[in-house]
Amino acid sequence: MAASDAERRAMLRALELAADPEVPLGPNPRVGCVLIDAAGRVIAEGRHRGAGTPHAEAAALAAAGSAARGATAVVTLEPCDHTGRTGPCSLALLSAGVRRVVFAQPDANPAAAGGADRLRAGGVEVEGGLLAEKATALNRVWSFAVQHRRPFVTWKFAATLDGRSAAADGTSRWVSSRAARVDAHRLRGLCDAILVGTGTVEVDDPQLTVRDEHDDVLPRQPLRAVMGLRAVPPGRRVLDDAAETVLLRTRDPWVALADLWARDHQHVFLEGGPTLAAAFLQAGLVDEIVAYVAPALLGAGQPAVGDLCIGTIADALRLELCEVVTVGAGAEANARLVLNPSRSEPTPAESGKER
Template sequence: MTTSQAERDAMRRALALATTPGVPLGPNPRVGCVLLDDDGRVVAEGFHRGAGTPHAEADALARAGSDARGTTAVVTLEPCHHTGRTGPCSQALLAAGVRRVVFAQADPNPVARGGGEALREAGVEVAEGLLAAEARAVNRAWTFAHEHGRPFVTWKFATTLDGRSAAADGTSRWVSSRPARVDTHRLRALCDTILVGTNTVVVDDPRLTVRDADDRDLPVQLLRAVMGLRELPDDRRVLDDAAETVLLRTRDPHEALALLRARERQHVFLEGGPTLAAAFLAAGLVDEVVAYVAPMLLGSGRSSVGDLGIATIADAHHLDVVDVTVLGEGAETNVRLTMTPQRPVPLQED
């Protein structure tokens, strides 16, 4: 089914509404909705503000009131078809007398999907797929978690040009520049979990909070997850009340992610040491790599990643570079590389 220019413009507006500043990144998806009359004029707009609040469609319908009858609802995500903390949006649209529904992304959540088909069966015109890629990007981690049954994993590390995360004597302050550290906190704030190993906590005693440019904790913090079997000293800062902390008593990356998924976590920021990084890489559980490269050479010291069991260049892990950004200048320069691992292509059976 074709869509009009007014509907395409409305979808772009709905995507902007979905990404309204302050809207939580989880556990619910970010969704926007615009109601149009028959002439393509905006009747009302709405967006979802987080778990327990009205969904985008319900928000827009409430603002439109009786004017919602006969409109076209343009929504960034397929209207839900289940009852959770709020009722199904598919039924709300039907009850309001909406004539046509245009949505971007099909709902990957098996519990909530089905709204599009239910609306069709009730006689509502339904068009799907408009700006679907853009809509998926809005809820990248949420979509990934539902499609793969585990959180999306971003591995972040700082390294010298020759691949060292610390000098031979163990010192590492500062491989990353101040602009890189500020940028790291920006990336932390896009996730809902930060994950390190017990050795990092024992040796480095990090706080693992999200802070602003003045090093002040932000009001909303992510979950601090510490993975491993080693006992932690009671005085470690990760055990303070600045944010919630969970201890994952396992060394298995698959099990760790399963435990976090059970807590409805969607995006893990992996900031552990080289051993933990190697474990996740070897398990094929790294989905994005962010490296802050300092223009310095050490020649020896701790490697940025542990042993991957690779003996020949043919077995190397290859990454696709998707972004290169220079942060800072002079002695405070770092280059941020954002990369995605190349996934092996399955062999086709004859």
């Protein structure tokens, strides 16, 4: 039985609920759920509000009460069949007497998948795939991380028009405009870990927090991760109490990402210097690039990325240009470029690293 017009409208609403910007990001996907009756009228709505809180289906069922019996649950992600901090949504839907379930995206997490089969076995009509592309795009980072068993990596850098991230004397504040920096903090807030190397901490002493347009530190902060074999000097701002910090004693990007994955982090914002950027690029572990390009020239100084061991133009790392946006206006204008590396991801063995 194909999805009805009422179910399609309910799915569009469920996607709106899932996209709520007030919901903190974390190890779980964004999910919305709408319960409708046989006439297509909305009974109740629910959204997942972060790790440890009720799933979207459970929130909608709680709001509906006994009215859920005989209803159709329209949900952006296949109901889970997993007991974690909360119980399986598949069993909750069965217990509530829901007649039909329509979902968009299949659950890519093998630990939680199987809800559709459980529901069918319990006599519930199940229809999957409604607006699946929209749901997958909403959870693109989570979907990638679950599929690849590692965090999605966004490399962010700021540079002049000739690709310099610092002048010849080492000064780099500020290559980008204030408008670009405010925008970069917005993107920081969409990630759950910010990663730099020990060299960046020693030279720049960044705090690595997410701040608003008034430069105030926001209540919710990503994990601050510093990788490298050198110790972080006492008194560095990354060690303050503004956010949690972890020190990753490795120079291997694969090991660093494995550690962050084990800590339930799905989206890494890579903000290290040119050496760290080159290491991740050479390992094939950069999934998205966000570049803030300032209308300025230096002619010399530190490049945005280190040596990639590319000797000829035929071997250049080609990038797919996905978005170009002007950030700010007048003297504050910078270009924000979003690019994707146009190549397949190597395995750890292919990168030359021993696991």
